[in-house]
Amino acid sequence: MKKTSFFLLLTLCLFQVLFTASAIAQSPAEDTITFDETFVTATRTKRNLTEIPARASILSAAEIASSPAQQVDDILRFVPGINVNRSAGIYSMRPMVTLRGLSGDEQSQTLVLMNGVPINTSDEGGVNWNRINYFDIEKIEVFKGPGSSLYGNNAMGGVINIITSKPSKPQEITGGVSYGTFNTVRQDLGLRIRTDKDFYAVISEFYQQSDGYMNVLPEKKTPYDTDRPLEAIGLSTRAGMDRNPWLKWELQYDVFRDKRGEGYQVYTPDGVYRNFNTNLFRGMLQGGDGKFHYDASAFYQMEHYYDVNEGFRGTSYFRYDVDAYREEAGGLLNFSRELGTNNTLAGGIEYKTGSISGGDYYQTSPYDTVTNKGKIVTMAVYAQDELGLLNNKIRLVAGLRFDRVRFSDGDYYTTTPWEESPELKNHTWTSLSPRLGLRFNFIREVSAYVSYAKGFRASILDDLTRTGWMWVGPKYANPELGPEYMNNYEAGVDLFPVDRMKISVSAYLAKGKDFLYYVATGNTLYGNRPIYRRENVTNVSMKGVELEINYPVLKNLSLSAGYTYSESKIDAFDERPDLENKYLKYVPKHKASAVVKWSGKPLHFSLMALYKSAQYANDENTKEIDPYFTFDLQLSKPLLNCLNLALDIQDVFDNRHMETMEYISPGRLINVRLSFAF
Secondary structure, eight states: OOHHHHHHHHHHHHHHHHHTTTSOOOOOOOOOOOSOOEEOTTTSSOEEGGGOSSEEEEEEHHHHHTSOOSSHHHHHTTSTTEEEEOTTGGGOSSOEEEETTOOTTOGGGEEEEETTEEOOOTTTOOOOGGGOOGGGEEEEEEEESOOHHHHOTTOSSEEEEEEEOOOOSSEEEEEEEEEETTTEEEEEEEEEEEOTTOEEEEEEEEEEEEOOOOOSOGGGOOTTBOOOOEEEEEEEEEEEEOSSTTOEEEEEEEEEEEEEEOSBOSSSTTOSEEEEEEEEEEEEEEEEOSSEEEEEEEEEEEEEEEEEEEEEETTEEEEEEEEEEEEEEEEEEEEEEEEETTEEEEEEEEEEEEEEEEEEEEOSSSOOEEEEEEEEEEEEEEEEEEEEETTTTEEEEEEEEEEEEEEEEEEEEOOTTTOOOOOOOOEEEEEEEEEEEEEEEEETTEEEEEEEEEEEEOOOHHHHHOOEEETTEEEEOOTTOOOEEEEEEEEEEEEOOSTTOEEEEEEEEEEEEEEEEEEEEEEEETTTEEEEEEEEEEEEEEEEEEEEEEEOOSSSEEEEEEEEEEEEEEEEOTTOGGGTTOBOTTOOSEEEEEEEEEOSSSOEEEEEEEEEOOEEOSTTSOOEEOOEEEEEEEEEEEETTTEEEEEEEESTTOOOOBSSSSOBOOOOEEEEEEEEEO
């Protein structure tokens, strides 16, 4: 779309807002903290947080709405135990969200679900956070620690489940328009219906455009560095029926298209840019009664990744394009059955395929072509037993999952400049992932747990099949990679010292074996770019402590704070003993946050502070990224019962910081938003 198209949409949306201003509407939901919410992700059964022998967090729609964040992963920064690497703010290509001290440049070790189905790609393990519309979300469930006993691959550090909302009224229309720093404009519109026969449908869309900012430090700027613009549009449609308790169904289809500049231009009309064009289909059936429940899901996701690159190597100009198709498909079947008053048995099966077919096509001499293909298939079965003892004062959860992962159909071709054609062999890996946890609730003021869980993850397709460029830079394929494993030992306690206050503390020790990690090979490309390769590190250890305090002081005033300590290091590396006792890259040792929210008169406000300590940026721990401190602020005012005017300010004090060695953050971002709901 061109800018004129957007301003037409903007004008129409503003007209619609003004036309409906006199309608009877919902008042904005109060932002409250509750301690008795049900949680599904940790056990695949509905449980109160104090029944789960693990650390879990919930972000509600009210908490999301009261945050000045403009992307879903920005909101997660304030959750203890989560590390978010979004170095360029809303302009980031592929943000990284990791859990529990895992390397901050590796998204594939944290599983992300959308309504229960996985959205990580098998090719590079990433999640396109930019395509998720945060105005569509009912809640986000975060399960920390290995979730492989239920979810298998990718759940090494934990699971993040994004759950979208369903209509509760016959008709609902929501939307908004906003304008902010760097000429950033956004428009949202959502339509929801529910009939008297409990058929419901949702259509939501958003459009975002920005001129972008200069993300290169002044001393590193070249004549070819430019601002990095973005343009994105997303559409999500869902329809379902939940009248029959034994046969509830839902269909979902999402479309996302974007174009994100990388801030560099020599000859190409639009400079260097990327597209992450995505289509997602999901179908769900579920039902049951008070004792038995089942849910079945089928999904298909296709991401067409297109990348235009140009630049100089010395005095020689180069241009190449990346064109790749990443496909995911699969089916899940889960069930649970109450065998007694305090005994629930759950189980399920899973089948998933992921494939890549892509290539780098050089437009300048040497006219090289680098292509890669591959397929990975996962078949799994799991079982879990939940048992309440001593009148449910002790809850025992024991689970076991068997995974069979097969890599096949690998193909790699290249001419120059890599001159390396690895032999791609078929591989089959199997794993048993057990889990055992105990939760103790002997007195009302104290709830404690201990747990053990084993994590398992096979390699991503990109590392098995492709020699080329990754987020770390140029890298070699390693078709001999094996899976990684992790044993996690954990204990935690929830304290309720006074009415409505909750203090949660957790400590964990994780031991990784054959840990998958990018390591510099010692070779360079074009004489100055180190070439990396993914390796199985013999042993790593991760230990940490997480603290979270929530206190709704008054009806309209709430306080929360969090602290995370993480220490992640290489204990043994048979092939590279020089890296032993080195810390993992992009893992801050300390992270702290605090949030104050007021939802009364005359204004609603939310003040959020975040501190992240220094972190290493290379294997040898010789390069370090400085610590930083940011404040975010939201001020909002309900108008005419159906409108809401909000001022969002991220990084209030313009503390421009680094999350990587290459890019500096955009600094202070100011955004004004007018939204409506009726």
